Amino acid sequence: MNVLLRCLCLLVVLATWLRGQEEPSFYDRMWAYPKLYTNPKGSFLREFSLIGRYELQNYQVDSHEGNASGWENRRIRYGIRTQFAGNIQFSAQINADADQGLLYERLWSLILTWKPSDLFSVSLGKIRPRWSQEWAKSSYELLTFERSLLVDTARPFYLPGVAIDGKKGRWDWNVGIYGGDWDRELGSFNVGALYVASLRYDLTQQTGLDRANVRLDYMQDDGRRGKTGKGPWDTNIALSADLKDGPLGLMTEVLMLTGNVDTTWGLTFMPSYDLTSKVQLVLHLHAARSDAAVIRDSRRYEREVSTLPQRGMGRHYEFAYLGLNYRIYGDRLKLMTGIEYAHMDGVRGTEVFSGWTGLSGIRFNF
Known part of the structure; x- marks a missing residue:
């Protein structure tokens, strides 16, 4: 299956x-x-x-701890989206695993939505909780290969729950309750619940920019232990801004994660510039700080280095990425390439990881 998928990507690029x-x-x-x-x-x-x-993406890791390289079928998903009379929408997606040869690896999402107007909707099913500007973006909308490490560590998975969205004037909001137990099917409330609230304000008119909004996201654990649907912290807060003016864009986000384990702070700064209507330059800077070693190393692709411990944990993390995207058909079909540097220190300043990673890949969705 791997060879077939890579040949398909090459054919798409050649046809373009x-x-x-x-x-x-x-x-x-x-x-x-x-x-x-x-x-x-x-x-x-x-x-x-x-x-x-x-x-599909290729990685080449060159670090003090060792080297690694390879290909990954990063995401393969398929499903259906329907609309019914009565303002009812339904969608479902399945995750496949080409490396294991599985057409069905897990149920990714299952969402039933009643949307009587553009100002109000209620969703039920296995849903992505609305937390963090970065996490809220679908993978095909991302300007980089991966989200910031701390966002990826703290964010909630797709979980069973109910969410309500509303809009009034320049404000829009979301509240939801979700089961804390993630699994490959629907998940459950066996280990309690998560509560999520999000508030966003549109500043486009006041600033005169093409896009300008600020957003505050809050996620709270109910205190029951054993949850598999999120990171280890009880309270996760994200404050972000998303701006766009002509070819220049900027996304910034501050994270505060606290409770259960040591408080951890994160900062993301991501400017972008459209060199042409198709070519986009992206810079991604991210830093995370904690008093204890509660920050886990990146699954992509630091853990591919065989000499690293199976669960590398650190207190300080710095990351920088510079990339170029070629949007063949917007975000629906694009080629991506970039280079990143990451450094993590553990207890007493000992180095957990320090190295460079080169990335290239293709993203296709319909």
């Missing part, structure tokens, strides 16, 4: 190169095929679409 600057309607037609049925006035079913994504 052969088409040169041909009209973008070609891609519009291709991406319209997964929409199998549409009838805005249907008495029951109004839309039925296939959805999916494939992300």
